[in-house]
Amino acid sequence: MTALATEQVNGRTLVSDELFARLTDFCAEEYGLEPSAAERVMEQGLAFLDTMGRSGEGLSPSKLVDPAWHTFMLHSAEYTAWCEERFSRYIHHAPKSRYRDKATMVDVVGRIRAAGYIVDESLWGTKADCNEPTCCGDGPCC
Structure with a gap:
């Protein structure tokens, strides 16, 4: 079967397996994430x-997803x-330079x-x- 040109790929393909494992391990430890959650965060962050x-x-x-960017930047030579x-x-990373409302995130997701x-x-x-607004990252309960 031939892959379609529109087939989507995973962000983890952007770095070596060894680097992905190191980034994921660091992200899990630094941010208190389960390994599987850290993998998902890193995959999205790389994409x-x-x-x-x-x-x-x-x-x-x-x-x-922001912890993925922080994690990669802390591996400064590789980043x-x-x-x-x-x-x-x-x-460069400029914290709080943009809003994280739902409309912004929908736009970013569409671009990815x-x-x-x-x-x-x-x-x-x-x-x-x-x-x-309570569960989209922009409400007072988030």
Whole structure:
């Protein structure tokens, strides 16, 4: 069977298996996540970073995906080399530079999906059963 050009890929394919394992282990330990949750966060974070890096636009990660970016940046040699290799520039992180409301996250998710990546909606606050504003990352109970 031939793969379709529109087939989506996982963000974990953007780094070596060894680096992905180190990032996931660090993310799990640093943020108190179960290993499987840390893997999902890292997969989404890598897809997010690649989408942002290729577009050249500043995008915001969700609160649940942001730890992936922090984790990768703390592996500074690998992160710097990855950015230079993929985008010929370093992608800086400017905390709180954009809002994380549902509309912003829907836009980011759409861009990640359009870039060809699998999206884990549960990490972006964009699931259809979201009850705004309390469960989308922008309400007082989040």
